[in-house]
Each structure stands twice: as C-alpha cells, then as structure tokens.
Amino acid sequence: MIADRETTGLTIDGIRTAIAERKTTAAATASEFYARIKREDPSIGAFLTLSEDRAHAQAERIDEMVAEGRSLPPLAGVPIAVKDVMVTGDVRTTAGSKILENFIPPYDCTAVTRLEAAGAVVLGKLNCDEFAMGSSNENSAYHEVHNPRDKSRVPGGSSGGSAAAVAAEMAVATLGSDTGGSIRQPASFCGVVGLKPTYGRVSRYGLIAFASSLDHIGPIAKTVKEVALLLRTIAGRDPMDSTSAEVPVPDYVAELKKPVKGLKIGVAKEYFGEGLDPEVRSAVEAAIQKLAELGCEVVPVSLPHTEYAIPTYYIVATAEASSNLARFDGVRYGFRAPKAHTLSEMYRLSRDRGFGMEVKRRIMLGTYALSAGYYDAYYLKAQKVRTLLTRDFDEAFRKVDVIAAPTCPTPAFKLGEKVNDPLAMYLADIYTVTANLAGIPGISVPCGANHEKLPIGLQLFGRHFDEATLLRVAHAYDQARLPT
C-alpha cells in the first residue's frame, strides 16, 4: 500500500512543477486525467458528472499564464474534483439525489471558487450518498461506488466518490463533506488522507445543507502535505457564511516543518473498546508507538461520554436535516411530480418520488424528534449531551495537544453487507461523529492494512482552530511511514 500511494508521483507539487517547467501543459494534464477517468471509472463509479468545458477553459488560462511567463498560483493546473453536494455554476449538481437530477446551479460554492482562484482544474462532480446521508455510498440515487482497493467492498461514505477518485488517481485531490465522519471514514477505507477542519474554518456557502451545525467541507489527498496546502487554499472567513470564523489562517504547509518532539498525544480507552477489529487495534497502536518514537509523549485521557455520541448525533443530525430538506418542495427547483391536483399533493408526491429511503427515514426521525411531546425527550436531551461530549474534549485538551484513535472500528465492509440494517450502518461512524458534535478538527491518515490488504486509518483530533498542530503530527507520522 505504501508503494501504491507513491507510484505515479502525481502530486500537487509534481504536476504544478511539470507545468511551470513546460514539461507538460495544464491542457494535456487535464486530458490525461479524463482519459484515465474514462478507462478506470466504469468499474469504480466515482464520478456523477464531468465538467470538461469548464476544466479545459481553466487549463487554457493556466497555459496562457505559463506562455506569458507569469508566476503560477499554488494549484496551477492541478486536476481536482468535488463531491456533488457542492454547487457549481452551470455544472449539474445532484447531491446524489433524484430530486436534483436536472439541477444546474446559478453560482459556485466558495471552496470551489477558492480552489479555482488558486489555479486548480475542476474535472467533475463526485458520487456520494444522497444528501451526504450514509456511510457506504450505497444510498446514492445513481450508482454504487466500488472501493479501488477491493472492488467487492464499499469505499465508505458519504464522500465515497471523493476518496475513491483519489485512491484510483482519477484526481490528484478532492473535496468532500463531513457531517458525522463522511470525509475521514471513506479516506480510511480507501487508504488516503482526509481532513475535517474545525467548524467555521471553511465556508459552507454553496454546500447543500444536511445538518448545518455539523456540516463541514474538507480536503482528501494522498499525503498530509497536500491536504495542508488544500486547507490553506479553502480556509478563512467568507462574508457569505455567517458561521465562518474570523480566525487568521496560518501557512499550514510551512507549519509542517516544526518539530513534533515533546507534543503530548492523548489516547482514550473509550476508542479502543468492544467492537474494535483486532487488526485495526494493533495497526493504530503501532502508529501511536511510532509517534512515541518520533518524540511525542503518549498520555492517557478520558472521554467518558463517547458511548452516547451516536444516539446524540442521530437526533441532532436528523432534526436539522428534517428542517433543511423542507426546501425541496418541487416549486423553485428540482423534481416535481406530474399530475398533482393540489399544492399539498404536489409537495408530497414530489418528495415521495424524489427522495430515497434513507433520506425519508432521517426526515421522519428528525421530524419525530422535533414534534410536540418529544422535543424535550429527544432533541433537547441530545443538545445537552452534546455539551457533555464537548466538555470531554475540553478537559482532555487541557492535558494533551492531539488525541489519537482509530478512524473506524473495521476496514471497508462488503457492498450490500449493511444495507438493510440502518443501525448497523450508523455504528460505522462511532469514532468520527464526536468531532462533528464538538466542532474540533479531525484527520484520517493511512496506518497500514489488514491481512486482506484492506487499508486501516489512524484518526487524530486537534483543538479548535489548531489544524496546524494536528497536521504537523499527521505529517510527521506520514513521513515516518513513507519512503522519501
């Protein structure tokens, strides 16, 4: 697997340098990637829409800059792709749902605008679970995604297309979204690096809302260094998102050079309990040992409310979803059922036929949790437990700089394995939802493979707005593992 990650040398810096040195052009690079997508993707299913016109226009702009001898931006000519929950002007955006099958957004998501301003070439839109609701990508209304490491298995979800596209090298890097683990869990399953930043670090403007207090946009790439560069590009205050934070954005790439010696790494027993696959446990423990060898101090910490995270998450997330998805009513955009006689009938039939089962299930659960008589018992209760879960991290981060844990309890499972058991599917997020509830940053870094060569992910959590330290530790580990 280590070899897999480095074989082609198709890194952000590698591509940008080759274009700057006129060994290739941005246009040729884009064409090579489209050829690769057309060759590889039929057996993977990562893409929903290709944006070839837009990509070639951007590549031409980069090639003109080269011809004019101008200095190139940091992502010049780098082929990236974005999860189909981020709107792209004049490029179809479906959120993996039939209800948006023909939706052509009139504007761009801020994160996409910032990537393109930095020179990136957007190849297309990536498959995902419908409205980012799922942990296996099997809830896409279009088609399933096969894990490039083992095509009989899921790539994880909901950003399954985003992780699979990087793993199969159909894009150098991608953007995903993470509401309960949807960047980190597929990154872990596909053997790539995925970061969920701090809540407020990256603008959500143009991200189709699932659960607004938990939704995050973040990067996926093959190395921590590339993820740091992408974060630097997309992070920072955006007047179009009032929850985006007015907090200075450090140069995350420069910060990677600082030493990790003496940093304190917390390990919580609550993340190593029942249900953790023994091979995952030993790989993660070996990774923590490696961090100790690099000079970090390993410190036990306690996160006592962890077992309540999944029930809390599935109340908060579904309550917010039931409200956010009320906008899909067949009036202003999206699918409208024909032959409805009244407005009310039109709403119902459009939503019934436009949404898939998991989306309906979550709307129902969220509506129930918010309904009169159940609000206090479910929604208010979950909000209070969210405070307790966040306090757990506050306490732990008084003692340590970063917390290490597995990303997922198991490696990638088989396609179809959990599709009829929603609760079993929800438990795949058991180690990732906590970071969304608390709003802290989390990253998944590959840390080996099991006996079937399925990738395993090491998850690291950091303090609010301290992605710099989080990335530094993740990078040190990445470097220690990778041949240079």
Place this chain on the structure above:
Amino acid sequence: MKVSEKDVAYVADLANLELTDEERARMLRDLNSILEYVDRLSELNTDNVEPMAHVSDRYGVDESRQGSGRFAYSIRDDVHNGLRESLPHDVAVKNAPDTDGTFFEVPKVIER
C-alpha cells in the same frame, strides 16, 4: 414499541411525505429500532447542563463584548450600502419545474 402506525402517519404528514404501505411498515420497524438505541441518553443526568445548539455557542465567543455582539463570527456591522446584488430574475426561475418567466407556477393552493 415506542412508535405506532398512527405516529408514523402523523409524522409523515408533518414532513410532507406520503409513503407507500411498504415504506410505512419499514419506517415503523426502523424508527423503533433506532429510538430504542437512542433511549440510552436517558441514563445521563442532564438537569444542570446547558443545551448546545451550535459550536459557536461555545467557540468564537468574545467574552469581552456584550449581548449578541459576543458572537463574533455571526455579526457584521449594520451599514447600509444599498441592496446586495441578488440573482437576476431569469436566472432565479431557470431551474423551476413550472414558470411563466415571471412567477413560479403551482397547482391550486386552496382545497375545497
């Protein structure tokens, strides 16, 4: 069973969903199974715990400022620079399933 068939019908109505008979049966089973799991939250005493609706309830709060001004991220100065540019009319209706070019058209609103 916490949720009954009647509850499923009531909640579907609130959520503007119709649901087929088969979907209703599945919903009944799935909601009960999930809520049974969620019930473990009642093990925790949360009497004196503040609810957290949002991460910025706790972070991005400037304690030195008063009232809603404490929520530094979500507040901008109240200056009038004229109306912010909005979508042109033709663009705003472009994705509409039914429009006359000026308005969104919908089936009859008032039911008799």
